[in-house]
Amino acid sequence: EAGVVQSPRYKIIEKKQPVAFWCNPISGHNTLYWYRQNLGQGPELLIRYENEEAVDDSQLPKDRFSAERLKGVDSTLKIQPAELGDSAVYLCASSLQYQETQYFGPGTRLLVL
């Protein structure tokens, strides 16, 4: 069974540029999560989707971050404009609905110059 797929794996951009990350969850997983992981830290939740609905986006910096999950499968996380402090690894995870265990993708490592 294929795991969570993310692309790109690495991205280098200059500050003020836009950037987008893509995630394809494990087949059949209704719940999708986006996390940000700063260097030397554990991941922190940005947003959670149940199917197409964003049910928890309280930690998403809405002035520059946006996310969508059209059709309840793939998801895109966007930053516009990027700032130096956005340099981090962005992880996508998925789980069966109402199940405790989350399965993570390989992440996108973002460097903002």
Add this chain to the structure above:
Amino acid sequence: AQKVTQAQTEISVVEKEDVTLDCVYETRDTTYYLFWYKQPPSGELVFLIRRNSFDEQNEISGRYSWNFQKSTSSFNFTITASQVVDSAVYFCALSEKRRTYKYIFGTGTRLKVLA
């Protein structure tokens, strides 16, 4: 308040040594879940184990074993006969029943296994 503490920032061992990674948690809930994940250099968080708060039975899976003690709020992870492939960052995480999706991660322990 929820909190997970992994006091060991980095551990180095020689191959075939046993190593224990510590995890201490704080929660007010009586029902909660504890997890261990492995993050190799490739970056993916690999699920290792989930333990429910009402199940204190220790678990062994091959060279891996976990010791859950509610009395000390600890959920420690032991690797027996470590191998170079075990080198990674290991994260302990907590979620509470009322918000099972919200993981609280520790800061991770970097394990280096030297040949």
